[in-house]
Amino acid sequence: MSNFILETRGLTKHYGGVHALDDANFVLSPGEHVAVVGDNGAGKSTFVRQITGVEQRTSGQIFFDGHAVEHAGPLEAREAGIETVFQTLALADDLDVPSNLFLGRELFKFRLGPFSILDRKAMRERTMEALKTTAVKIPNVDNPIRNMSGGQRQCVAIARTAAFASKLVIMDEPTAALGVQETAQVENIIRGLKERGVPLILVSHNLRQVFDLVDRIVVFRRGRIVASLRKDETDGNDIVSYITGVKGSEEAAA
Amino acid sequence: MAQPNATHGLGGLKYDPSKKARPQELNVFIAFVAIVVAFELLGRLIMGESFLFNTREGTEGLFNTQRLSIIILQVSTVGIIAIGVTQVIISGGIDLSSGSVVGATAMVAMSFAQTALVNGNPNPKAIFGDWAMDLPVLLPILIGLGVGLIAGLVNGALIAYTRIPPFIATLGMMVSARGFARWWSTGNPISFPTESYNAIGTGMNPVFVFIVLAVLFHLIMTYTKYGKHNYAIGSNEQATRMSGINVDRHKMLVYVIAGMLASVAAIVVSSKGQTAQANMGVMYELDAIAMAVIGGVSLQGGRGSIIGTVIGALIFGVIISGFTFLKLDAYYQEMVKGAIIVGAVVMDQWRQRARTRG
Numbered sequence: 001m002s003n004f005i006l007e008t009r010g011l012t013k014h015y016g017g018v019h020a021l022d023d024a025n026f027v028l029s030p031g032e033h034v035a036v037v038g039d040n041g042a043g044k045s046t047f048v049r050q051i052t053g054v055e056q057r058t059s060g061q062i063f064f065d066g067h068a069v070e071h072a073g074p075l076e077a078r079e080a081g082i083e084t085v086f087q088t089l090a091l092a093d094d095l096d097v098p099s100n101l102f103l104g105r106e107l108f109k110f111r112l113g114p115f116s117i118l119d120r121k122a123m124r125e126r127t128m129e130a131l132k133t134t135a136v137k138i139p140n141v142d143n144p145i146r147n148m149s150g151g152q153r154q155c156v157a158i159a160r161t162a163a164f165a166s167k168l169v170i171m172d173e174p175t176a177a178l179g180v181q182e183t184a185q186v187e188n189i190i191r192g193l194k195e196r197g198v199p200l201i202l203v204s205h206n207l208r209q210v211f212d213l214v215d216r217i218v219v220f221r222r223g224r225i226v227a228s229l230r231k232d233e234t235d236g237n238d239i240v241s242y243i244t245g246v247k248g249s250e251e252a253a254a
Numbered sequence: 255m256a257q258p259n260a261t262h263g264l265g266g267l268k269y270d271p272s273k274k275a276r277p278q279e280l281n282v283f284i285a286f287v288a289i290v291v292a293f294e295l296l297g298r299l300i301m302g303e304s305f306l307f308n309t310r311e312g313t314e315g316l317f318n319t320q321r322l323s324i325i326i327l328q329v330s331t332v333g334i335i336a337i338g339v340t341q342v343i344i345s346g347g348i349d350l351s352s353g354s355v356v357g358a359t360a361m362v363a364m365s366f367a368q369t370a371l372v373n374g375n376p377n378p379k380a381i382f383g384d385w386a387m388d389l390p391v392l393l394p395i396l397i398g399l400g401v402g403l404i405a406g407l408v409n410g411a412l413i414a415y416t417r418i419p420p421f422i423a424t425l426g427m428m429v430s431a432r433g434f435a436r437w438w439s440t441g442n443p444i445s446f447p448t449e450s451y452n453a454i455g456t457g458m459n460p461v462f463v464f465i466v467l468a469v470l471f472h473l474i475m476t477y478t479k480y481g482k483h484n485y486a487i488g489s490n491e492q493a494t495r496m497s498g499i500n501v502d503r504h505k506m507l508v509y510v511i512a513g514m515l516a517s518v519a520a521i522v523v524s525s526k527g528q529t530a531q532a533n534m535g536v537m538y539e540l541d542a543i544a545m546a547v548i549g550g551v552s553l554q555g556g557r558g559s560i561i562g563t564v565i566g567a568l569i570f571g572v573i574i575s576g577f578t579f580l581k582l583d584a585y586y587q588e589m590v591k592g593a594i595i596v597g598a599v600v601m602d603q604w605r606q607r608a609r610t611r612g
């Protein structure tokens with residue numbers, strides 16, 4: 001149908017009378033890394049929640065991998081190949097790293113319905129591999145996540161996404177709560193995805209990071225997409241003026 | 255001395271396994287040993303006799319096996335319930351209905367386990383006609399388990415699909431199941447079971463049932479998808495849902511298993527007593543929760559183990575037996591039992607605060 005991996009047409013979400021997202025037309029090419037920027041409440045997270053099936057859109061269409069999709073929930077989106085790191089970490093604190101990585105897609109030695117026997121060794125080995133390719137630093141993968149620092153936990157969440165990434169990765173402010181070193185680690189994971197040709201939507205407030213990592217920047221303002229600019233056609237000041245509304249008022253569209 | 259093992263560390267970080275936190279179960283076990291030692295010392299100081307050891311003239315053996323077997327026999331029935339309650343609490347829920355399910359199951363199972371003739375006369379406590387007399391023992395067992403299954407299904411459906419708190423759903427079941435037990439035979443006890451039904455709870459059979467179920471559920475909680483998902487749901491239900499796990503269906507299963515384990519306990523206890531009464535199992539749910547909490551199962555969900563609960567059950571039994579041994583009134587036992595439960599929860603809170611402090 002098209003050669004976009006993801007396309008939205010007229011994507012709209014209202015919460016009661018609040019127009020959180022209005023007529024968003026967005027495209028993502030295979031292997032492309034796109035940043036979604038905008039002020040708080042601009043509709044970035046709402047946009048992500050519609051694509052990932054966490055919420056159901058009010059109107060509009062989403063095409064993923066060449067097909068119109070109606071993801072009833074995050075699981076369906078994930079099964080279709082959309083992996084997401086959510087702003088609130090989707091990790092179980094009392095489980096160790098392999099259990100979190102494989103939560104909901106465990107490997108089994110022996111299938112017996114709900115009482116299927118887990119293949120803990122295989123899951124642990126594949127976890128170590130996944131963490132090595134992402135260069136995440138974790139002292140002991142057999143410890144519960146609870147005992148780890150915020151950065152380590154975030155890295156586990158991202159490693160989980162990167163390890164299973166198939167068609168599209170979405171990260172909603174992955175470095176918001178991280179220190180300098182941990183941020184660098186996450187950025188390395190993102191570069192690894194680029195090398196592997198996995199497309200990415202990165203929601204971020206950090207313009208330095210955005211210019212470092214992505215190919216294209218999409219600006220949201222008051223629930224609308226007000227700009228879509230290639231990295232080499234723009235600069236920080238330009239983006240900020242779109243975010244704050246100095247440029248690109250009502251008539252501008254992506 | 256444990257050697258620092260660098261292969262555990264990723265990304266160049268050194269990891270020293272000797273610094274790993276002690277497993278919770280070990281702490282509980284240390285507490286268990288301390289309590290036994292305390293009763294031993296108190297016994298020798300106050301009563302002038304040993305709590306643990308055999309000091310009687312002319313009898314064989316190192317230990318006071320009589321007291322020890324009474325302790326383990328006493329905890330076994332409620333211990334079976336505590337296994338079910340443990341997996342409920344780990345999933346982030348609570349089950350207040352297990353004691354009443356014991357009552358309801360005992361009444362129903364016993365009415366299908368009656369024998370036609372008692373000393374040559376018709377059974378004076380007969381509930382049904384001749385058709386329900388001298389049935390094969392498997393039948394009352396299956397019917398009894400069915401009672402727990404239904405109670406668990408109702409609990410689970412209420413919790414999973416109406417999203418009411420487990421406390422409320424199982425409180426409702428606690429009252430209703432007790433009412434059902436009283437209605438079943440209009441309050442009359444049901445007695446005179448068949449020989450084969452009697453045999454279920456004789457001797458150390460209840461202990462055997464308890465151990466087999468404890469081992470089985472330890473394996474389930476440790477090595478199966480069910481166990482892993484149970485911990486995951488209790489730890490972060492939202493994340494577990496996001497991971498594509500059918501949390502609602504899992505919760506149904508959790509409460510069904512808890513209900514059926516309560517029924518197992520009911521069959522054992524009614525067989526042991528050779529009678530069923532509507533008031534059977536009153537307060538069992540609280541004793542079972544106490545065993546789990548003493549054993550280190552966190553009421554917040556996500557943490558705890560069957561091993562912990564088994565040790566918790568032993569602590570519970572030793573304390574009750576120790577009080578009897580010290581000739582303290584039953585009133586004190588109840589008061590102290592309450593204090594122990596609260597104390598165990600306070601300790602859980604402390605542990606968590608210590609953890610979040612890092």
